[in-house]
Every structure is written in C-alpha cells, then in structure tokens.
Amino acid sequence: MSEEPTLHSNRSLTLRFNIPVSRTHEFWDSLRDGRFVTTKCSQCGNVTFPPQADCPKCMGGEFEWVDLGREAKLVTFTRVQVAPASFAGSDPYMIAIGEFPNGVKVLARLEGVEQKKAKPGMRLSIEARSEKGGNPYYVFRGA
Amino acid sequence: MTRVAIVGIGHSRFGRRTDVNVGELAFESIGEAVDDAGVDRSEIKSVIVGTMGSWYEESLPAVVVNEYAGLSGAGTMRVEAACASGSAALKAAYNSILSGETDVALAVGVEKMTEVDSPTSVELIGRAGSYMWEFENFGMTFPAYYALYAVSHMSRYGTTEEDLARIAVKAHRYGAMNPLAQFQKEITLEKALGSPVVAWPLKLYDACPLSDGSAAAVLASEEVAKKLSDTPIWIKGVGYSSDTANLSRRSNYVGLEAAAQAANRAYSAAKVSPGDIDVATAHDCFTIAELMAYEDLGFCKKGEGAKLVREGQTEIGGRIPVNVDGGLKAKGHPVGATGVSMAVEITKQLRGEAGRRQVPLKKGLGLVHNVGGTGHYAYVTILSRD
Numbered sequence: 001m002s003e004e005p006t007l008h009s010n011r012s013l014t015l016r017f018n019i020p021v022s023r024t025h026e027f028w029d030s031l032r033d034g035r036f037v038t039t040k041c042s043q044c045g046n047v048t049f050p051p052q053a054d055c056p057k058c059m060g061g062e063f064e065w066v067d068l069g070r071e072a073k074l075v076t077f078t079r080v081q082v083a084p085a086s087f088a089g090s091d092p093y094m095i096a097i098g099e100f101p102n103g104v105k106v107l108a109r110l111e112g113v114e115q116k117k118a119k120p121g122m123r124l125s126i127e128a129r130s131e132k133g134g135n136p137y138y139v140f141r142g143a
Numbered sequence: 144m145t146r147v148a149i150v151g152i153g154h155s156r157f158g159r160r161t162d163v164n165v166g167e168l169a170f171e172s173i174g175e176a177v178d179d180a181g182v183d184r185s186e187i188k189s190v191i192v193g194t195m196g197s198w199y200e201e202s203l204p205a206v207v208v209n210e211y212a213g214l215s216g217a218g219t220m221r222v223e224a225a226c227a228s229g230s231a232a233l234k235a236a237y238n239s240i241l242s243g244e245t246d247v248a249l250a251v252g253v254e255k256m257t258e259v260d261s262p263t264s265v266e267l268i269g270r271a272g273s274y275m276w277e278f279e280n281f282g283m284t285f286p287a288y289y290a291l292y293a294v295s296h297m298s299r300y301g302t303t304e305e306d307l308a309r310i311a312v313k314a315h316r317y318g319a320m321n322p323l324a325q326f327q328k329e330i331t332l333e334k335a336l337g338s339p340v341v342a343w344p345l346k347l348y349d350a351c352p353l354s355d356g357s358a359a360a361v362l363a364s365e366e367v368a369k370k371l372s373d374t375p376i377w378i379k380g381v382g383y384s385s386d387t388a389n390l391s392r393r394s395n396y397v398g399l400e401a402a403a404q405a406a407n408r409a410y411s412a413a414k415v416s417p418g419d420i421d422v423a424t425a426h427d428c429f430t431i432a433e434l435m436a437y438e439d440l441g442f443c444k445k446g447e448g449a450k451l452v453r454e455g456q457t458e459i460g461g462r463i464p465v466n467v468d469g470g471l472k473a474k475g476h477p478v479g480a481t482g483v484s485m486a487v488e489i490t491k492q493l494r495g496e497a498g499r500r501q502v503p504l505k506k507g508l509g510l511v512h513n514v515g516g517t518g519h520y521a522y523v524t525i526l527s528r529d
Contacts, residue, residue: 078290
C-alpha cells in the first residue's frame with residue numbers, strides 16, 4: 001500500500017500521572033520494609049489484591065492488612081519480546097501470575113527462571129524491591 | 144416492543160490509511176451505509192460513534208465525524224468498550240430505537256491507530272487493563288495478556304502452537320478473498336510458525352495488525368425497516384457482560400467468562416442455541432482468542448477448540464464457519480470499527496451478498512462475538528434473516 005503525504009504535527013503531548021495512593025499507602029510502605037501485604041475486609045473477611053480500601057464484596061469501608069507471605073505457585077506466564085514505548089530498550093522479560101496459599105493471585109515480573117523451564121504449578125517466591133530514589137515494586141523469582 | 148433491523152451497511156478499506164483523516168475515513172462507511180439504506184439523513188436522530196481513540200489527534204471524535212458527514216444536530220455520543228466499542232455503538236443505537244426515542248439510528252465504528260508510531264500504539268493497548276498493577280512496573284503488552292491465556296490453555300488441554308497457527312492460515316485464506324482486508328495474501332503453516340515471537344508463545348502471525356478503518360450500520364424500527372428494505376436483517380438478541388480489570392482477579396485463564404456469559408444472554412434473548420447458527424465472526428485479536436471463542440460460544444465443548452480447528456469445522460463447508468471475512472487477523476483490527484465491521488459481514492452473509500465467501504444458510508442466523516480488552520468487555524449479537 002502506498003504511503004500518502006501526511007502533515008507531521010508540530011505539537012507533542014506528554015502525559016505523566018500523579019496517581020493517588022493515600023488510602024492504601026501501607027502497601028507501598030510495607031514493600032519498602034520487604035513485606036508483601038494486602039487488604040482484608042473487617043466486616044466480611046474478604047481478602048483483595050490489588051489492595052482496596054472499600055470491599056467490593058460487601059461494600060464495607062473498614063479493613064485490616066494481612067501479610068501474604070512469600071510462597072506462591074505459578075499459574076501462567078509469558079515472555080515479552082516486543083516491549084511498549086516506555087519500556088523501549090529493555091531486554092525481553094517474563095511476566096507471571098502467581099497464586100498464594102490463600103488463593104490470592106498477583107501479576108508481576110518473573111526472574112531467575114528460563115522460559116523453557118517455566119511450568120504452571122512450579123513454586124515461586126515474591127520479592128519486594130525498592131531502589132534508591134525509585135518507587136517500590138515486587139517480582140516473582142523461581143523458588 | 145418493536146423489532147429492530149439493520150437496513151444499511153458501509154465498510155471502508157482496512158489497513159494503514161495514511162490517505163485519510165478520521166472524518167474522511169468514517170465518511171467512507173457512513174456515506175455507503177446511508178445510500179444502502181436509502182434513508183434521508185434528517186431521519187437519523189441518533190448517531191453513536193464507537194472508538195477507543197487517543198492514537199489520533201481528535202479528542203471529540205463523534206462531533207468531528209458528524210460534522211464531516213453533515214449529521215450535526217443529531218443526538219450523539221462516543222462510546223468506549225475497548226476493542227468492542229463497535230458493538231457497544233450498535234447496542235446503544237439499538238437501544239435508542241427500542242426505547243421509542245427514534246425510528247432510525249446510525250452506529251459508526253472508526254479507529255485510526257497508525258498516526259502514532261507502533262511502540263506508542265503498543266503502549267496504549269498495553270495500558271488496557273489495570274494500569275498500576277499490570278503496566279507501571281511490569282510493562283504488559285496486549286499480546287502478553289493473551290499469551291497468559293494461551294500458556295494456560297496449552298498446559299491444561301494440550302492445545303499446540305500449530306493449532307493456533309492453523310487459525311492464522313485460515314484467516315489469511317479468507318482475507319485473500321476480501322477486497323477490503325488489510326492482508327489479502329495467503330500464508331503457509333510454516334510461515335506462521337516461523338514468524339518472530341512477540342509474547343511467547345504468541346508470534347507475529349498469531350496477532351492482528353494495527354489498523355485504520357471504519358464501518359457503519361443504519362438501524363431502523365420494524366415499521367420503517369420494512370418500508371426501507373427488502374432484506375432487513377433483524378437484531379434478534381444482544382448479550383453483554385464484563386470482567387475484572389485485573390487479570391489476576393480472574394478464576395482461570397482458559398476462557399473468557401464475560402464472553403461465555405454474553406453468549407448465554409444473547410442465545411436466551413434470541414431464543415436460539417449454538418447449533419442454530421449458520422455463520423459467525425469471532426474476536427480473533429490473537430489466534431488463541433478465536434480458539435477460546437469456539438468454546439465460550441458453545442460451538443464445541445470446553446477444551447475441544449483445537450479439535451474443531453484440526454477437523455476444519457470452522458471453515459466454509461464445516462459445521463460452523465467462523466471469520467470468513469479474514470477476521471481481525473487478516474482483515475485488520477481498527478479497534479472501534481471492528482464490532483460494526485463484524486455486523487456488516489454477517490449482514491452481507493445473511494443477505495446472501497458475500498460472493499466467494501458466501502456460507503450456505505440453513506436457518507438464516509448469524510452471530511457476532513466481539514471482545515474488548517482481554518475479556519474485559521464482551522458483546523454477542525445474534526442477527527437473523529427472518
């Protein structure tokens with residue numbers, strides 16, 4: 001298909017968001033301390049990940065924090081070869097969904113496992129990361 | 144309650160359309176649909192524009208499209224249901240007639256995805272989920288979301304990369320017969336299997352392209368439809384549903400629950416069952432998505448999608464031909480346009496106007512399965528000749 005002439009716009013638009021996290025900031029604070037926690041509704045006991053201040057099950061607004069521990073098992077995974085613009089230049093990376101013993105599932109990068117050796121059911125551990133000057137985050141590692 | 148029919152259809156050429164802006168692109172299908180319906184534009188009291196946007200320059204696409212097509216003054220809105228925005232537009236137009244608000248409504252689906260560079264498009268679709276928990280720290284991409292499903296389906300049911308590649312080969316075979324398709328070239332199984340990996344196990348030929356395109360449908364109430372058209376195609380039932388933004392909150396990764404639920408709702412609204420359907424379009428943004436659609440729609444049992452592919456049952460002449468317009472894979476996937484494009488294809492089929500791609504009709508029933516995001520939104524629409 002032939003390319004027609006286009007007018008390359010002179011205006012560019014950069015979007016960078018300030019994302020509110022105050023109602024569940026303990027999640028991010030705990031990550032800095034190396035702990036992986038989430039919310040549990042004080043009214044109905046529903047555990048939710050991602051953490052949320054209002055219970056989606058009973059609509060209750062009181063909650064407590066529970067530690068999910070470290071051990072999880074691999075549910076499914078992929079290896080990303082073609083990255084989005086804001087991850088340009090990164091080497092191919094693996095992403096997994098892991099399930100904790102209480103049934104809570106989490107999506108995160110998977111490190112230390114070769115794609116050919118990754119298998120649903122295998123044991124993983126979650127690791128909190130916080131680098132100087134950066135936001136905390138978390139990754140799965142092969143156990 | 145009145146019945147509602149599609150009485151006019153229009154469809155632009157899909158592909159990398161650097162020759163037209165969004166208004167011009169939408170007009171290609173709007174003009175054709177209005178002509179096909181033989182309706183005066185003043186009769187159209189409601190125009191619903193399905194588009195996801197943000198990859199092209201306009202912030203208010205509905206009014207830009209309406210201005211270009213001389214439709215300003217009609218009641219209008221832009222609707223978004225990601226890659227199912229087109230079906231959402233059809234649903235809203237259908238509702239505007241069912242409610243008695245108007246006798247004639249126009250559903251337009253349009254998208255221009257190639258005005259930004261490809262990595263930016265990949266970024267925008269990669270954010271289509273739950274931003275903080277899937278994108279910010281992890282860099283999910285659209286193929287990666289579906290790859291999570293593919294790995295799970297392969298592991299549980301023994302579906303293979305070759306089964307998925309066969310779906311791509313089928314799509315290209317029919318795309319080669321569709322003059323409006325982005326790719327009109329057949330491919331071999333070897334070529335599909337040998338293409339570069341984008342998100343393992345999905346390869347380039349498992350994925351739909353980035354596309355520009357538009358499609359439009361004029362809908363009318365029963366009384367007006369019978370006056371306007373000798374071949375009105377009736378909307379017999381619409382089912383829609385949704386699922387969690389976070390994939391991690393889903394119970395499994397072997398099917399799209401929202402799609403299965405939408406299908407059940409559509410079958411029950413139309414009072415038909417999967418075996419009654421003559422022809423279907425399924426949302427094959429990735430080959431694994433089409434395979435899961437067979438199962439979610441009840442065209443086969445759970446876990447038997449690959450068997451259906453191996454037996455050729457979803458080709459013309461098979462039990463249930465699927466995506467004989469080339470599907471998203473070969474026809475192209477301008478996301479907002481896709482749902483309307485699917486309805487246009489099924490309307491052509493049910494009118495008997497699909498030419499070389501015509502499927503033999505028994506009951507005169509066709510189905511549109513349109514998914515937004517990774518099963519975040521799901522719409523199933525059942526169309527009927529009678």
